[in-house]
Amino acid sequence: MMKDLMEETRTPEYLPRIIQTWEEKLGRGELRYTFPKHDTNSVSHFFQWVRWAKERVSYLGDKVPPSARPGGDLYPGFTVEFQEMLVGFILDDYTKGFVTRMTNSEWYDWMVLNRGRNHVLFQVMQVWPQFAELAIRTWEARVGNAPELRYKLPEYIQHFHPQRYVTLFLYLNNQTKVGGETVFPFSLDRYSDEDIVRDGMSECSTGLAVPPLGLHASLFYVQTPEGIPDVMSRHGGCPPHEGVKWGANSFMWDSDSEEDMVDSSTPEVKGATSKPPTKACSSSSIALKILSVVVIVLAIIGGWFIQQTEKFDEVALKTLRDTGLLHRVPSRVLNTIGVLPDKYETDLVTMQVRHLVSELKCNDSDYTATTLFDGKVFPVTEPMEAEQPMTDDRVFFMLNGANDGVYVSWNGQFECVGKAAEVAAAWLGADRDVMVNGVRLYNQMGWPWPGIKKGYKYVLEDGVTLTMVGTRPKVFDVEYFLTQAEADKIIELGSPHLARVARLASPSFVEGLQLVRYNAGEFYRKHLDTFASREFLPKGAEHKYGMNAYKEWANWAANKI
Structure with a gap:
């Protein structure tokens, strides 16, 4: 039965719920299972940071610079406009050489050409994951590098949008x-x-x-x-x-x-967007700590x-x-x-x-x-x-x-x-x-x-x-x-x-x-009343369940017992 359920064309996504039901029947904290994690993608990091920044701004109140408070020009948001603003700040605040070292010259030229258009930031982050941290640090600098608003990128986060x-x-x-x-x-x-x-x-x-x-x-x-x-x-x-x-x-x-x-269906594009370049294998990148x-x-x-x-x-x-x-x-x-x-x-x-x-x-x-x-x-x-x-x-x-x-x-x-x-x-x-x-x-x-x-x-x-x-x-x-x-x-x-x-x-x-x-x-x-993310998530961004995942859990549980 489990083999049939775990087939890719069936319902392998039910595996966490099946295991959770078993855990609830036993009621023992030491028998709660944690699935192995895939690498966190840059888009998930960005959305998580926006949510964190909003919470921090709300919690800190008057301690936050006015520009970063609700209604301020730099108040963080999930909007396409906020993403466009960050891309503009990056192009204005850093030299061409710096941005090129994080990506390559072809991608830099593409960003300049498409500045102000929708989802440019996400398309860059898909190929150059370290760009998420650059966007975050750029915002922090613009609001005055307040220590209370300094963000540490987590090693793992569940995707959120x-x-x-x-x-x-x-x-x-x-x-x-x-x-x-x-x-x-x-x-x-x-x-x-x-x-x-x-x-x-x-x-x-x-x-x-x-x-x-x-x-x-x-x-x-x-x-x-x-x-x-x-x-x-x-x-x-x-x-x-x-x-x-x-x-x-x-x-x-x-x-x-x-x-x-961020729209989950067809984006409202401002003009015709040129096709983004592909990542060259020889291009250099900067590994940023997570x-x-x-x-x-x-x-x-x-x-x-x-x-x-x-x-x-x-x-x-x-x-x-x-x-x-x-x-x-x-x-x-x-x-x-x-x-x-x-x-x-x-x-x-x-x-x-x-x-x-x-x-x-x-x-x-x-x-x-x-x-x-x-x-x-x-x-x-x-x-x-x-x-x-x-x-x-x-x-x-x-x-x-x-x-x-x-x-x-x-x-x-x-x-x-x-x-x-x-x-x-x-x-x-x-x-x-x-x-x-x-x-x-x-x-x-x-x-x-x-x-x-x-x-x-x-x-x-x-x-x-x-x-x-x-x-x-x-x-x-x-x-x-x-x-x-x-x-x-x-x-x-x-x-x-x-x-x-x-x-x-x-x-x-x-x-x-x-x-x-x-x-x-x-x-x-x-x-469902929910909807899927746009195709801005890198391949493999979502965890896949199957028979191998079931066997890993079964072996773990048997050893625990």
């Missing part, structure tokens, strides 16, 4: 008595024991089918807690048997939603958190299948007329930047962080439902998005919680290659909400209720988030612009709300 990470699908009406479910065909969970058969769409007969209850919503994560697009999140819209189903997608991002990010990176850990108890705020400054009602496009409308305009309240900058998934635990300096030489209760892993409900507040001699930690965690000893000093977090991360099986540069702390809900178990309810302060209906993918039913007046207004705004047109997911489009209409018998086949 701006991406959707959670979808909130609003059910705007209750006309659909039969059908119209949002179906996750690969899920093993079931909403009810009822068998579902929908003409024309076989996916609706399997998996998790969430009914379109009026003024409810489905909240589901399209990335894993590790930031990898979740193949289990494939979903579709089942056909209504009668009536009309109105819905609206709200796509939340893991990066600045107000920016024009160091460390980050893993995410959840601190379930206490007020320590690091998050990135999603600001939906523009609300768009746009098209999926049989839907229409309403051009971007600033939320401040909609708020002025009372159309959409501030909750659409939703606290269900909002995040604010804090800091890494490596910045916490523990001066207690007598303190040694150790796992408690022999390292036993407890469900998160154990500390959440405790009758007495936890004493300040321990902290309960979970990996981001997990349902269980471990207690670690603590001396009560906030500056020392970082040492405890690092012990917990290692014990819970965090990727050692990613932990080298430290651990992030989130608040008690983390980035993805912990699922805990099917049927578990979260009741928020404003009465919004989240009920867990699916564990893989993680799906919540959301109630009391939307009013009838708001639903009617969304339909009113979007209806005049309905058209038969499909727009593929693209990070260059600022997303807010996307109006969707299903007439009786209409459906939408299973798909």
